[in-house]
Amino acid sequence: MLEDAIGKEKILADKASLYSYGFDASIHHAMPSVVVTPKSEEDVIEIIKIAHENAIPVIARGAGTALSGQAVPIKGGIILDMAAMNKIKEIKIENFYCKVEPGVVYGELNKQLAKYGFFFPPSPGSGDVCTIGGMIATNASGMRAIKYGATRDYVLGLRAVFPPGKAYALGSSTLKNSSGYQIERLLVGSEGTLGVITEATIKIIPLPEKRGVALASFDSLHDAGKGVANIIAAGIIPSALEIMDKVCIQAVNKSMNIGLPDVEAILIIEKDGKEEEIKKDIERIAEICRKSNAKDVVFTFDEKEMANLWKGRKGVLPSLSRYGGNKISVSLADDMAVPISKIPDAVKAFQELSRKYGILIGTYGHAGDGNLHTKILIDPTSEEEWKKAEKLVDEIYKVVYELGGIVSGEHGIGISKAPWMVKENIELMEKIKAAIDPKNIMNPGKMMQWKGSIITNLRYR
Amino acid sequence: MERKHNNQFTLQVIKMLEKYHKEILTCTGCAFCKKACQVYFHTRKEKDSPKGRIMISYGLLTGELKEDASIIESLQKCALCRLCESVCPSMIKITDIIRAARHDLKGMLPEHERILREIEAWDEPVEGEILLVMNSRNEIVDEIAKKLHATAWHGGCGAAIERMGRENKFAEKLIKKIKEAGIKQVIYYEPYCRKYFEDLNAVNIIDMIEDVEINGSYAVHIPYDFDDEFVEKVKSLFKGKDVMYIHECCGGRIEFREAFPEEAEKMANDVIQKSKGRKIITTSLECYEHLKKYGNVVDLLHIAKFKG
Numbered sequence: 001m002l003e004d005a006i007g008k009e010k011i012l013a014d015k016a017s018l019y020s021y022g023f024d025a026s027i028h029h030a031m032p033s034v035v036v037t038p039k040s041e042e043d044v045i046e047i048i049k050i051a052h053e054n055a056i057p058v059i060a061r062g063a064g065t066a067l068s069g070q071a072v073p074i075k076g077g078i079i080l081d082m083a084a085m086n087k088i089k090e091i092k093i094e095n096f097y098c099k100v101e102p103g104v105v106y107g108e109l110n111k112q113l114a115k116y117g118f119f120f121p122p123s124p125g126s127g128d129v130c131t132i133g134g135m136i137a138t139n140a141s142g143m144r145a146i147k148y149g150a151t152r153d154y155v156l157g158l159r160a161v162f163p164p165g166k167a168y169a170l171g172s173s174t175l176k177n178s179s180g181y182q183i184e185r186l187l188v189g190s191e192g193t194l195g196v197i198t199e200a201t202i203k204i205i206p207l208p209e210k211r212g213v214a215l216a217s218f219d220s221l222h223d224a225g226k227g228v229a230n231i232i233a234a235g236i237i238p239s240a241l242e243i244m245d246k247v248c249i250q251a252v253n254k255s256m257n258i259g260l261p262d263v264e265a266i267l268i269i270e271k272d273g274k275e276e277e278i279k280k281d282i283e284r285i286a287e288i289c290r291k292s293n294a295k296d297v298v299f300t301f302d303e304k305e306m307a308n309l310w311k312g313r314k315g316v317l318p319s320l321s322r323y324g325g326n327k328i329s330v331s332l333a334d335d336m337a338v339p340i341s342k343i344p345d346a347v348k349a350f351q352e353l354s355r356k357y358g359i360l361i362g363t364y365g366h367a368g369d370g371n372l373h374t375k376i377l378i379d380p381t382s383e384e385e386w387k388k389a390e391k392l393v394d395e396i397y398k399v400v401y402e403l404g405g406i407v408s409g410e411h412g413i414g415i416s417k418a419p420w421m422v423k424e425n426i427e428l429m430e431k432i433k434a435a436i437d438p439k440n441i442m443n444p445g446k447m448m449q450w451k452g453s454i455i456t457n458l459r460y461r
Numbered sequence: 462m463e464r465k466h467n468n469q470f471t472l473q474v475i476k477m478l479e480k481y482h483k484e485i486l487t488c489t490g491c492a493f494c495k496k497a498c499q500v501y502f503h504t505r506k507e508k509d510s511p512k513g514r515i516m517i518s519y520g521l522l523t524g525e526l527k528e529d530a531s532i533i534e535s536l537q538k539c540a541l542c543r544l545c546e547s548v549c550p551s552m553i554k555i556t557d558i559i560r561a562a563r564h565d566l567k568g569m570l571p572e573h574e575r576i577l578r579e580i581e582a583w584d585e586p587v588e589g590e591i592l593l594v595m596n597s598r599n600e601i602v603d604e605i606a607k608k609l610h611a612t613a614w615h616g617g618c619g620a621a622i623e624r625m626g627r628e629n630k631f632a633e634k635l636i637k638k639i640k641e642a643g644i645k646q647v648i649y650y651e652p653y654c655r656k657y658f659e660d661l662n663a664v665n666i667i668d669m670i671e672d673v674e675i676n677g678s679y680a681v682h683i684p685y686d687f688d689d690e691f692v693e694k695v696k697s698l699f700k701g702k703d704v705m706y707i708h709e710c711c712g713g714r715i716e717f718r719e720a721f722p723e724e725a726e727k728m729a730n731d732v733i734q735k736s737k738g739r740k741i742i743t744t745s746l747e748c749y750e751h752l753k754k755y756g757n758v759v760d761l762l763h764i765a766k767f768k769g
Contacts, residue, residue, distance in 0.1 A: 014531035017506065019520050020513035025490040037505070064507065065492045083505050107496070128496045128548075318551045321487050328487050380486055459516075460486065461523035 005046040010037045021079045026331050028069035029459035032079040041198040049165030055439050060192040062134025065126040067331045068414030070191045074445050074457050082133050102133025102197045118204045121148035133197045138412035139189040143240040146368035152188040157201035163437050173201050192443040194436050208272035212282040213306045214299035215268050216289035217261035224265035225344030227292035228367045236281050240270035241368025245347050248362040251319040252312050260312045320362045320375045327377035333393040338405030340370045349399040357392045371409030380460035390455050418450035477564045478522045485519045488553045494545035503727045508535040511545035511555045518562040533568050540717045542710030543686040563626025572720040573625045583616035587638040594649040597746035620653035621716045632657040652691040667694045670765040678703045680736035682743045707735045713751030729755045
């Protein structure tokens with residue numbers, strides 16, 4: 001049926017494909033029944049029509065970099081690999097937007113936009129490979145969200161295909177839009193549970209002239225937190241404000257030998273803008289950190305030296321994954337957001353829980369917007385460790401809610417974070433989903449539909 | 462297509478991928494490797510990405526996946542160029558895992574069976590005092606042999622056999638012949654051969670080159686998978702000259718280009734495009750033979766001035 005509708009060459013059903021398309025970057029795995037690689041919106045319409053008629057699950061997928069199982073086909077069905085729809089259709093600098101297909105890679109789009117002195121700012125960590133469609137579906141962002149916001153802040157318009165197989169143009173190409181429901185925004189963070197994005201109109205802004213970076217080390221988490229609060233209170237909006245705790249510092253120092261200060265916490269602060277402005281601001285930031293009891297502060301405006309300061313932060317993940325003997329870093333409770341002022345309390349609580357459960361946790365992340373990443377190290381082949389880790393995650397999220405936070409800041413819900421979503425929203429989300437997707441074919445079983453333990457469909461054996 | 466094997470061999474096979482169990486688990490699946498993979502760039506299929514191959518290897522290791530033609534193809538459709546390793550944030554030994562998985566495969570691609578037969582059938586006299594081991598029938602091999610007062614062996618060291626995942630018995634036989642013939646020195650070119658000649662008085666031909674004769678702007682192609690020592694030596698030859706370096710794979714390794722000619726052609730054209738109109742100097746006769754079909758190419762050996 002699919003073959004007749006879109007052509008045999010767009011369908012993959014061999015074992016190697018089915019198995020490899022069953023992964024994203026989460027702890028989960030499941031096999032789809034078939035993989036389809038649409039080349040156009042017409043293809044997507046045909047696929048959704050067939051899926052709707054036959055009640056077959058459809059899971060749209062970008063680069064498979066999701067960290068919570070969003071792209072894992074837990075109910076089987078059709079994986080829609082959108083990577084081949086990767087054209088940049090328009091770049092309209094004079095109108096502050098570009099129009100792209102969903103499979104365009106974020107880094108590639110910014111490379112093209114840079115030629116005009118513009119960019120699309122959200123900067124997810126996976127930016128070199130992740131796709132715009134995936135970014136919209138998860139409301140992805142990264143370390144520059146403190147100044148520039150997340151993907152949702154840049155989505156002007158979308159084209160999307162919904163069951164039973166109809167395409168809609170949502171939103172606009174204008175910067176302002178007060179013309180009814182912002183349905184394009186409803187698709188932001190929908191994780192493929194409503195429709196399939198086939199085109200996006202994205203707001204773009206001019207690239208900053210220059211950047212400067214400071215690294216401040218603190219003997220107490222509380223002082224580091226005070227540093228963050230004081231920088232923001234001074235009215236300076238950094239373009240990045242990152243924190244690393246002791247476990248991360250030690251892991252990086254052990255594996256990378258770049259000599260980060262052996263302290264309780266470090267902050268890496270970036271400011272971008274006009275040259276004169278950032279020089280003043282970075283010096284002010286350094287002064288504020290010193291007044292907040294920083295043990296030491298260094299700063300630079302030199303590209304190479306800045307890259308060196310960032311090296312430690314970027315090395316956290318690989319260092320942690322090689323830090324714990326037979327333990328590896330798994331993606332669990334790794335993306336909570338808390339009010340900025342609560343960061344020291346959150347990190348301290350995670351460290352206490354780490355001791356309580358005897359499980360190593362490294363915490364780092366975007367202190368400037370309250371979004372933390374906790375990396376949990378376990379032996380993924382041990383059932384017992386998974387069970388213990390699940391209890392730990394439960395306690396972590398209790399702390400997060402007590403501090404006024406939420407379950408995910410930039411990675412999304414999928415499976416791994418589903419049980420800890422805000423319960424009050426679930427009923428309304430289900431109503432919206434049922435109205436748009438009555439046969440529940442769009443990425444079924446995820447987010448509000450997930451039931452039970454997350455230690456299922458594990459990719460580890 | 463099934464390769465004959467006994468139970469003992471099967472046990473060895475399982476052990477090979479088992480060695481990389483922790484390494485595979487350490488892969489977070491972030492997919493950063495995709496941005497560096499030329500094969501994935503051209504096919505856009507998950508099974509053709511480094512991550513896809515690691516996951517497939519894991520399936521084979523755990524027994525969740527049973528080998529079939531699609532799995533053999535996925536694991537073999539990698540040029541082992543190692544560019545993925547240069548961008549992997551977790552520093553996973555991706556190509557070691559793929560090599561182990563290939564070693565564990567029972568089946569072979571038909572093209573690989575043919576290549577294996579052809580390599581193993583190669584025979585020519587091993588004689589004289591110096592033996593020049595080259596994996597090429599190109600006339601440059603005989604010219605250089607003459608210059609270096611060496612006897613030419615055109616059958617290479619069989620490194621391709623190991624890359625295809627099979628035991629390189631060809632190298633063992635060659636070494637035996639070298640020893641029996643009382644060869645005093647072996648000269649080789651392909652960096653992959655080094656490990657087979659460790660017990661012999663062997664030297665890479667790169668160490669015998671004093672200078673290179675070039676005029677104008679060139680692009681020197683040094684595949685990323687060549688060892689650091691070889692790369693440094695090549696670079697020292699071009700110090701102060703107007704050259705740029707290209708490290709992307711041209712798809713020219715025999716086992717890759719024969720089994721996947723379409724991708725090999727695209728990869729060669731990528732390298733040609735990266736040279737920005739400069740004449741290309743390859744540092745492997747396999748690359749030279751492949752790239753010359755698509756662009757303006759010489760090999761390092763064509764422009765080398767030898768010591769002495």
